[in-house]
Amino acid sequence: MAKASLMRTRYLADLDKQSLTRRLNRAGGQIVAIRKMVEEAECVDKLLIQISAAKAALTEVALELMEKHLVNCTESCMQGEREEIIRRVTRAVAAVVRNG
Secondary structure: HHHHHHHHHOOOOOHOOOOOOHHHHEEEHHHHHHHHHHHHOOOOHHHHHHHHHHHHHHHHHHHHHHHHHHHHHHHHHHOOOOHHHHHHHHHHHHHHHOOO
């Protein structure tokens, strides 16, 4: 189990983890703000703008992962036949595109 965990994290350098963590913290803060706005019955236009900002923050995380880390991840932590890896990557990218 420990060996698999090491393999999964090898492709992310510490600086990259810090960058991604900052982006995720920002998105998390936006989600908390949205929840508070709903509880306080804020205007819908303000809520939609915050929701858009949170989605954009998560999309940026996904894009950074794809741009900088996808190749290294497929080499170091995805196991299986080439076709299976391609299927997994395609499914993940499609999810980002559909929901981004």
